[in-house]
Amino acid sequence: MPEALIWVNGQLVTAGTPALDPRDRGFLLADGLYEVVRVRRGRAVALPLHLARLAQGAALLALPLPPGLEAAVMETIAANQLEEGMVRLVVSRGVASQRGLLPAGDESPTVVIQAMSYRPPSPELYQRGVAAIVSSLRRNERSPLTQVKSLAATEQVLARMEAVRQGYPEAILLNTRGRVAGATAANLFAVVDGTVLTPPAAEGALPGILRQRLLSEVAPACGVPATSAPLPLARLIAAQEAFLTSVLIGILPLTNLAGQPIGRGQPGPVTRQLAATLADNDCHPLG
Amino acid sequence: MPEALIWVNGQLVTAGTPALDPRDRGFLLADGLYEVVRVRRGRAVALPLHLARLAQGAALLALPLPPGLEAAVMETIAANQLEEGMVRLVVSRGVASQRGLLPAGDESPTVVIQAMSYRPPSPELYQRGVAAIVSSLRRNERSPLTQVKSLAATEQVLARMEAVRQGYPEAILLNTRGRVAGATAANLFAVVDGTVLTPPAAEGALPGILRQRLLSEVAPACGVPATSAPLPLARLIAAQEAFLTSVLIGILPLTNLAGQPIGRGQPGPVTRQLAATLADNDCHPLG
Numbered sequence: 001m002p003e004a005l006i007w008v009n010g011q012l013v014t015a016g017t018p019a020l021d022p023r024d025r026g027f028l029l030a031d032g033l034y035e036v037v038r039v040r041r042g043r044a045v046a047l048p049l050h051l052a053r054l055a056q057g058a059a060l061l062a063l064p065l066p067p068g069l070e071a072a073v074m075e076t077i078a079a080n081q082l083e084e085g086m087v088r089l090v091v092s093r094g095v096a097s098q099r100g101l102l103p104a105g106d107e108s109p110t111v112v113i114q115a116m117s118y119r120p121p122s123p124e125l126y127q128r129g130v131a132a133i134v135s136s137l138r139r140n141e142r143s144p145l146t147q148v149k150s151l152a153a154t155e156q157v158l159a160r161m162e163a164v165r166q167g168y169p170e171a172i173l174l175n176t177r178g179r180v181a182g183a184t185a186a187n188l189f190a191v192v193d194g195t196v197l198t199p200p201a202a203e204g205a206l207p208g209i210l211r212q213r214l215l216s217e218v219a220p221a222c223g224v225p226a227t228s229a230p231l232p233l234a235r236l237i238a239a240q241e242a243f244l245t246s247v248l249i250g251i252l253p254l255t256n257l258a259g260q261p262i263g264r265g266q267p268g269p270v271t272r273q274l275a276a277t278l279a280d281n282d283c284h285p286l287g
Numbered sequence: 288m289p290e291a292l293i294w295v296n297g298q299l300v301t302a303g304t305p306a307l308d309p310r311d312r313g314f315l316l317a318d319g320l321y322e323v324v325r326v327r328r329g330r331a332v333a334l335p336l337h338l339a340r341l342a343q344g345a346a347l348l349a350l351p352l353p354p355g356l357e358a359a360v361m362e363t364i365a366a367n368q369l370e371e372g373m374v375r376l377v378v379s380r381g382v383a384s385q386r387g388l389l390p391a392g393d394e395s396p397t398v399v400i401q402a403m404s405y406r407p408p409s410p411e412l413y414q415r416g417v418a419a420i421v422s423s424l425r426r427n428e429r430s431p432l433t434q435v436k437s438l439a440a441t442e443q444v445l446a447r448m449e450a451v452r453q454g455y456p457e458a459i460l461l462n463t464r465g466r467v468a469g470a471t472a473a474n475l476f477a478v479v480d481g482t483v484l485t486p487p488a489a490e491g492a493l494p495g496i497l498r499q500r501l502l503s504e505v506a507p508a509c510g511v512p513a514t515s516a517p518l519p520l521a522r523l524i525a526a527q528e529a530f531l532t533s534v535l536i537g538i539l540p541l542t543n544l545a546g547q548p549i550g551r552g553q554p555g556p557v558t559r560q561l562a563a564t565l566a567d568n569d570c571h572p573l574g
Contacts, residue, residue, distance in 0.1 A: 019307075090315065151317050152442070
């Protein structure tokens with residue numbers, strides 16, 4: 001694979017080039033947004049949906065999105081000859097003429113696009129399912145930042161580190177009411193009495209691209225009732241099945257919570273059916 | 288004033304130089320910490336206290352602090368011939384060899400130090416006091432990140448923007464229980480029945496350098512009882528006096544909350560006494 005080329009404000013620079021102004025508010029204050037987009041057969045999957053979510057985040061932050069992001073993503077994929085992988089798109093507010101929390105208003109947004117090879121977890125993991133802890137960190141479901149992918153990911157970093165310290169690959173985050181918000185970088189679904197449940201936005205769940213597709217398209221196509229509803233931890237523990245979703249992992253069965261099996265401790269029939277129906281989800285061999 | 292020189296990993300670069308790797312986890316994930324240090328007469332005030340707080344944050348993030356930070360700060364101040372102002376010190380985890388939330392473990396921390404001129408608000412503001420809104424955002428007092436200065440400042444940016452949209456310069460943040468946590472970039476104190484109260488860490492208050500000094504040194508020197516205690520919003524509204532503290536603003540009277548005066552709507556006697564006692568606090572002419 002050739003040396004990676006990173007898009008920085010219209011230029012493609014070799015990975016390792018110091019191309020960012022250290023005064024960038026994205027670096028100083030996490031004042032910016034990002035999207036992670038799956039790349040398959042050289043194409044950015046569901047890019048318009050990612051850009052729409054980015055636009056919602058930009059509205060919240062009053063951050064003017066620069067034009068041409070779609071073309072920039074495609075150009076970065078092409079320049080890296082990336083076939084299978086992912087793109088990480090960052091838009092930060094850029095450098096301000098004045099210090100302080102408040103944007104000066106004269107910033108020019110910074111755009112950074114990385115195209116990276118990525119392989120989903122092994123087929124064995126999808127057959128076995130993943131285990132997670134319940135993090136000691138709580139997501140603040142009242143924060144509008146739970147609804148956008150801001151650069152302020154420190155909490156998720158901490159939760160993931162906490163999981164790994166305890167010997168688990170993933171962590172479930174509860175909200176301040178003790179109900180499930182999601183995983184560190186994925187949405188969470190539970191199958192309860194034949195219905196597929198996932199926490200709503202008001203519980204601190206990120207509006208995931210695949211989450212939405214599951215609710216509106218995949219579950220209906222399977223004839224499986226699916227809805228967003230508050231999910232107390234006790235209900236997750238007692239669920240028949242559970243799984244995680246993201247555009248990177250697809251549908252990944254969650255079969256164990258801190259050492260206790262969920263359901264039978266293996267991918268269940270509803271999870272398998274949904275995964276099989278998710279036609280372009282070749283992340284896993286469940287179907 | 289000569290062109291600003293910014294310390295980036297041991298090099299002093301001219302402001303505007305692209306010196307940061309766009310893959311830095313500080314930029315991508317707010318995986319890092321910062322300190323803002325007051326500079327007076329060419330010296331970094333209370334630098335050991337700032338470095339101690341930074342070390343606490345580094346312990347939380349399991350981020351190995353590089354040696355020589357104190358010398359680097361002093362060198363940056365000297366190179367900029369800064370007499371009155373501030374230093375912003377950032378330590379991020381740096382570039383990882385693998386993508387994802389989890390640090391790869393092979394990162395080399397990034398150090399960025401800016402030395403900037405800074406003038407406190409006008410004497411008139413200290414005589415009049417500042418007004419603030421109560422932000423619609425809530426600080427998650429259960430998050431360990433409230434106790435450190437992580438790069439994830441997006442919430443504070445949003446709260447400050449919300450205040451300015453409503454015509455106010457500052458915002459008070461409540462925690463999820465509806466009690467006061469602090470302001471966007473300052474600690475908050477209220478004077479209630481002659482006692483000076485400030486929210487404790489468990490309420491989401493940042494362990495501010497000046498806050499600690501006020502509790503342990505300034506208030507006792509004045510013979511004023513001072514303690515940290517939960518501060519319901521109603522108690523702040525009914526307080527005789529209130530003020531904000533930070534190493535940048537010193538003691539700044541808070542005299543108005545969303546249009547309603549606090550106490551008599553002007554700096555009160557306890558606030559004035561504390562400010563006068565804060566010997567090196569020349570940020571304001573209250574004394």
